[in-house]
Amino acid sequence: MGTGTKHKSKAGAIVYIVVPYLTIVAVLLAWEILVRVKGVQPIFLPAPSAIFKYLIAMIADGEIAYHLSITFLRIMAGFLVASATGILVGIAMGMSRLIARIFDPWIAALYPLPKISLIPLLIIWLGTGEAYKIVISAVTAFFPVAIATFASIRQVDRGLVKAAKDLGANTRQVQLKVVIPAALPGIFSGLQLGMGVTIIMVVAAEMIGGSSDSGMGYLLIHAGQVMETEKVFGGLIVLAVFGAIITNAQKRIDRLIAPWMEREH
Amino acid sequence: MEIVVDNLVQVFGEAPNEVLALDHVSHTFPSQRFTCILGPSGCGKSTLAQIVGGIEPYTGGAVTVGAAAQPLGTHSVMMWQHLNLFPWRSVIDNVAFGLEMQGIAKAERYERARRLIAMVGLRGFEAHRPPQLSGGMRQRVALARALIMERPILLMDEPFGALDAQTKIVMQEELVRIYEQTKKTVLFVTHAIDEAILLGDEIVVMTARPGRIKEVIKVDLPRPRSQEMVNTPEFGRLYDRALHLIREEVLNALRQQEEAAG
Numbered sequence: 001m002g003t004g005t006k007h008k009s010k011a012g013a014i015v016y017i018v019v020p021y022l023t024i025v026a027v028l029l030a031w032e033i034l035v036r037v038k039g040v041q042p043i044f045l046p047a048p049s050a051i052f053k054y055l056i057a058m059i060a061d062g063e064i065a066y067h068l069s070i071t072f073l074r075i076m077a078g079f080l081v082a083s084a085t086g087i088l089v090g091i092a093m094g095m096s097r098l099i100a101r102i103f104d105p106w107i108a109a110l111y112p113l114p115k116i117s118l119i120p121l122l123i124i125w126l127g128t129g130e131a132y133k134i135v136i137s138a139v140t141a142f143f144p145v146a147i148a149t150f151a152s153i154r155q156v157d158r159g160l161v162k163a164a165k166d167l168g169a170n171t172r173q174v175q176l177k178v179v180i181p182a183a184l185p186g187i188f189s190g191l192q193l194g195m196g197v198t199i200i201m202v203v204a205a206e207m208i209g210g211s212s213d214s215g216m217g218y219l220l221i222h223a224g225q226v227m228e229t230e231k232v233f234g235g236l237i238v239l240a241v242f243g244a245i246i247t248n249a250q251k252r253i254d255r256l257i258a259p260w261m262e263r264e265h
Numbered sequence: 266m267e268i269v270v271d272n273l274v275q276v277f278g279e280a281p282n283e284v285l286a287l288d289h290v291s292h293t294f295p296s297q298r299f300t301c302i303l304g305p306s307g308c309g310k311s312t313l314a315q316i317v318g319g320i321e322p323y324t325g326g327a328v329t330v331g332a333a334a335q336p337l338g339t340h341s342v343m344m345w346q347h348l349n350l351f352p353w354r355s356v357i358d359n360v361a362f363g364l365e366m367q368g369i370a371k372a373e374r375y376e377r378a379r380r381l382i383a384m385v386g387l388r389g390f391e392a393h394r395p396p397q398l399s400g401g402m403r404q405r406v407a408l409a410r411a412l413i414m415e416r417p418i419l420l421m422d423e424p425f426g427a428l429d430a431q432t433k434i435v436m437q438e439e440l441v442r443i444y445e446q447t448k449k450t451v452l453f454v455t456h457a458i459d460e461a462i463l464l465g466d467e468i469v470v471m472t473a474r475p476g477r478i479k480e481v482i483k484v485d486l487p488r489p490r491s492q493e494m495v496n497t498p499e500f501g502r503l504y505d506r507a508l509h510l511i512r513e514e515v516l517n518a519l520r521q522q523e524e525a526a527g
Contacts, residue, residue: 162320163349166342167363167414177366181353260352260394 046230054230055237063219064238071202071215072242074130078137079198083191086142090149090190094183095175100150107147115140115201119208128212137201141194148193152186153179185261188254195250199243216242266331266340266417266450268294268317274325275312286312288475289326296417299444299451301465303458303507305515309476310454311346311422317452318343318420330418341418346426348407350395356382357391360409381409385439401432405439412443421453425460434492437463441490458507462500463490470510473518480510 028048034040035047042050058064093100119136126132156179164178206217216239223231255261275287286309294300294317302310315321317328319338330340342363350359357378358365364374382391385405395403404424411419425433441464444451455461461468468482484503486494494500 157349159345159347159349160351163343163345164351164362164366166318166320166338167366167410169362169366173366177362178351181351184353258353260396 043227043229046233051230051233051237054228055234058231058234064234067214067216067219068238068242071206071217074133074202074206074215075137075195075198075246077130077134078202079141079195081134081138082141082194082198083145085138086145086190086194087149087187089142090146090187091153091180093146093150094153095179103146107143111143111147115197116204119205123208128208133202133205133212136205137198140201141198144193144197145187145190148190149183149187152183152190155186156182184258185254188258188261192247192250192254195246199246203239267296268418268450268452269329270294270313270317270326271329272326273313273316273323273328275309275316275321276324285475287316287323288477290476290478291326292469292478292481294450294452295466296450297448298466299453299464301453301455301461301468302471303455303461303468303511304471304476305473305511305518306456307474307518308471308514309474310456310471313471313476314343314420314422314452314454317341317418340416341420342411342414342416343420343422344407344411344424346423348395348403348424350403350406350410352394352396355392355394356387356398356406359395359406360413362410363414377413378409381413384412384443385409399432400428401436404428404432404436408440408443412447417450419449419451421451423454423456426455426457433460438492440464441488445489458504458511459495461507462486462503463492463494468503468507470507471514473514473521479514482506 032048035045046054055064089103093103115136118139119132122132122136126135160178160182161174164174169177202215203217203220206212206215207221212218216235220232220235220239223229223235270290270292273287273290274285277284277286290309290313302313304310312321316323317330317337318341319336320343328337330337351362354362357375360381361374361378364377379388379391382388385408387402387405387409390398390402395406398406407424425436428436437460444464451464453461453464462484465484467484470479470482471477472479482503486497486499486503
């Protein structure tokens with residue numbers, strides 16, 4: 001077993017890669033057998049094969065494409081608003097002590113508030129249309145983006161700033177050519193957090209009573225209400241894969257824009 | 266370009282907890298000479314270099330660089346202990362940084378940067394980023410980035426401190442070569458005695474905190490210098506003298522720490 005556990009051999013390396021996937025297959029198999037042998041009601045827990053069949057049907061008739069694309073657009077809209085405002089406010093706070101002092105009590109007061117509790121108020125103000133879904137997700141994502149941007153600008157290595165000044169950079173050049181690029185990796189990690197909460201808030205907002213007739217949140221809550229449990233599972237799988245793709249794409253874009261980051265982590 | 270330091274005082278911190286870092290330091294650093302500032306850690310030698318470079322403000326006394334009453338730092342450039350290269354910029358964009366800040370067009374600044382990169386022996390690495398380079402190569406980038414400024418004074422704050430012994434020897438010889446070619450006025454901060462003798466025309470030995478000038482040692486070794494001089498009797502004599510002075514100060518510093526602790 002010695003060589004196998006150290007996966008020095010080629011076979012060992014294959015085991016190392018394959019085994020985690022085998023566990024997934026094993027769990028699905030056990031689930032399928034359990035449901036069939038025990039005769040569990042599909043409303044309570046459908047078999048993986050049944051879920052898969054539903055999923056294929058949902059993809060084939062365009063239901064997934066429709067709801068997923070609408071959810072995706074809402075996420076992008078909320079995320080764009082949150083990242084633009086969050087980065088702007090974070091940079092302004094990082095570069096001016098006065099602005100930092102002005103925003104600080106607001107952020108301290110509003111950041112710990114669970115943003116989902118703003119939903120009733122936002123529905124009163126904006127109704128249950130698109131504006132409400134974009135605002136609730138943007139407000140939620142604004143905080144991690146602004147806070148991460150502010151912190152990473154404040155934590156920029158003073159040595160780099162001193163060196164730039166010594167080489168003749170003026171204050172504006174220091175900010176544009178040194179502080180902002182040096183803060184980019186931190187800003188990107190804020191954007192990743194922001195994207196995570198945007199996905200959560202858009203799907204949650206789509207679920208809120210009758211606020212929507214489209215989107216993955218609507219699909220899930222509607223399927224749940226009519227006890228189509230296979231559809232609920234199908235929707236969950238789609239959302240999980242979708243989330244993984246978005247997070248991965250974001251990391252790739254970050255590495256493309258700031259390739260020096262790889263070495264720093 | 267001559268640097269005149271006259272009764273320089275530097276105090277860090279506020280009234281009850283203030284620390285006297287430099288205590289009435291006076292010295293004239295001769296033009297186009299290589300002066301090493303040698304002292305135990307915490308003696309204020311880096312502080313002195315940063316004040317001369319206009320990087321840190323000072324508490325009292327006067328520092329005059331050259332004839333004109335221009336702000337400090339106008340005629341000097343610093344090579345930092347931690348190099349402070351910009352990791353997001355390529356080698357050529359690091360070297361050309363100072364020119365870019367002056368608004369010099371890309372074609373010209375790249376041409377000048379390429380010349381400096383070749384001078385420090387990094388041709389072919391223009392597009393690499395600092396994190397992709399070895400310690401010694403990063404030193405060369407930092408040196409080129411400083412030299413491209415064409416300022417008459419080069420300040421160096423223990424730039425070779427973090428290098429392994431072999432790379433350090435190569436970098437020292439490289440620096441000696443470049444100094445002998447360009448005839449800059451160099452202020453080189455170090456705590457390594459052999460480095461100070463090998464590089465310097467004179468060695469300013471500083472006391473433990475508060476930093477004062479303990480003694481100035483003239484180094485009469487001929488130029489061009491090389492690593493082989495380490496074995497000459499003259500080198501040995503200088504080494505013994507500097508070691509004796511430094512040992513006294515290190516012991517002083519230890520005594521101070523013990524008094525402060527007990």
